[in-house]
Amino acid sequence: LPLAGEFDASAEQAAALGETLDRVGGSLGATRSDVTRIGTELNTLSAELALLRDANGTDGAAPPLRPFVMVLLAWLLVPAIGGLLGGLALLRIPRNAK
Incomplete structure (x- = not known):
């Protein structure tokens, strides 16, 4: 009978689906126990x-942290301002014309 083959294929697919669902159920059970253990540890x-x-x-x-940041900025600004003022002083020194 032509329908018998289709019923056999459907039965095989249903059996495979049942096995897959059994594995998923086992995985969910393991996951639940893992989550419970992690919750206890947390x-x-x-x-x-x-x-x-x-x-x-x-x-x-x-x-x-605000005082630390202010001291750090001051520490970084002092050499920068010193370098700027030194550079300006060097620019103001007259050069000897040759």
């Missing part, structure tokens, strides 16, 4: 970070 890490923050005596805020 909770532990969060607790350890809270203990470190409390032991440090700060509220977890970053140290102020």
